[in-house]
Amino acid sequence: MTIRTLLDSGADNAVALTAPDRPAMTYAALRRHVDSVGRQLAGNGLGPSDRVAIVLPNGPEMASAFMAVAAYMSAAPLNPAYKESEYAFYLEDLAPKLVIVEAESENPVRAAASALSIPVVEAVVGDNDPAGAFRLFEAEANATPAGADNEALVLHTSGTTSRPKVVPLMQRNIMASARNITASLELTDSDHCLNIMPLFHIHGLIAVLATSMSKGASVCCTGGFNALKFLDQARDEKISWYSGVPTMHQAILLRAKRQADAAKGLGLRLIRSSSASLPPAVFEELNDVFECPVIEAYGMTEAAHQMTSNPLGNGKQKAGFVGIATSPEVCIMDQEGNRLTGDAEGEVCIRGDNVTPGYENNPAANESSFTSGWFRTGDQGFFDGDDYLKITGRLKEIINRGGEKVSPLEVDNVLMEHPAVQQVVTFAVADRMLGEEIGAAVVLADGGELDAAGLRAYAETHLAKFKIPKHIVFLDEIPKGATGKLQRIGLAQKLRLED
Secondary structure, three states, X not given: OOHHHHHHHOOOOOEEEEOOOOOOEEHHHHHHHHHHHHHHHHHOOOOOOOEEEEEOOOOHHHHHHHHHHHHHOEEEEOOOOOOHHHHHHHHHHHOOOEEEEEOOOOOOHHHHHHHOOOOEEEEEOOOOOOOOOOEOOOOOOOOOOOOOOOEEEEEEOOOOOOOOOEEEEEHHHHHHHHHHHHHHHOOOOOOEEEEOOOOOOXXXXXXXXXXXXXXXXXXXXXXOOOOOOHHHHHHHHOOOEEEEOHHHHHHHHHHHHHHHHHHHHOOOOEEEEOOOOOOHHHHHHHHHHHOOOEEEEEEEHHHOXXXXXXXXXXXXXXXXOXXXXXXXXXXXXOOOOOEEOOOOOEEEEEEOOOOOOOOOOOHHHHHHHEEOOXXXXXXEEEEOOXXXXXXXXXXXXXXXXXXXXXXXXXXXXXXXXXXXXXXXXXXXXXXXXXXXXEEEEEEEOOOOOOOHHHHHHHHHOOOOHHHOOOEEEEOOOOOEOOOOOEOOOOHHHHOOXXX
């Protein structure tokens, strides 16, 4: 299967894409649109081995542009909020043959592309076009959809501690991941998802969009996440599920708890969480407020998103665990590459059809990241007696306090249980005596009253003394990355806590 053939799953008159205040796009229309865009690109000399950068705002055109480009060549979606210098880096690294932008866009990607002699084309939407319809060029030529071994999507790693690495994903990688997620969530063609994830990120592109399309289901493509509008959008669209990162769920809960009847009235079949660890306290609140299963999954770009997921069955979800393996093989290894058994803690490693063949032009990274065919995720964790995986932290984020290793996730989860705490992220702070000390950035709940001494006193009843944060900073908002994930690495510098 390929991106193009998965689109054949939807019935001709079934809805594929919706958007607020726009006519819906059916599967028949989506297939025509994807093939037309493929011919337009072919008419301008592009083929299956070429890359096309997509710089569009979140919404139906971004969704359909990804599906169309990925069906015929390789899509390189980029964050539309980047600065010109950032675009210059990514475009030079990716070497796309074309950049797609919004009509009349003044995005700085134009200047960056011009400096690199990369053509730019506008996606022009007609007055009465359905959600997702646009035109690039008038000229068309015969086009052949990409094959299973062609590259379909190329993204960069986050690059929080080093130069971002290029991650190519083949058609077969994406198809394998879509199958895995579909099975985990038991999706059918009657499901309708509200997409709140950015579509330049693997989570939204695969877990929401490609997965839904593979079952002939539908997606509402919003202009981006807006916690104030979420309940109204979900009600108006009659959605059956949504997927987000923990910070999004927390923001939704702030409103949903005040409108409990409206939240329960949505009748959601499930809520999915991925891309960062979901605090157990948030898991329980979501479950209580929306009265539906909360499915925490574990994914990363190099795996075309999902690797493990909590099963959907009633009562089979474990708070604080990211579930069982969902088709790719998952094991725990020590530093020397030996597979560990039982509940031993070590590095989470994966292999399977969804895993990238390797980083582009980076033999050093490939050598350190692959061991005997297994990809080393950089995450630390263990399996419990039921084969549920628990992530205990990123190896690069583990705090080394004078030789004592502290998992920031463990501290997060304890502090989150305090009733006055709305959000917390624990991180390392450089220390002259111990090498690293423990810091915590905290956002209080509405009406919450708490000081650093009170939070430390609470922590002391749940944590060993060496795990108690020395540095506690109360903030209105914790800095986040482009996809809404809280950023541990570099937070001490941002908050000027480094010695």
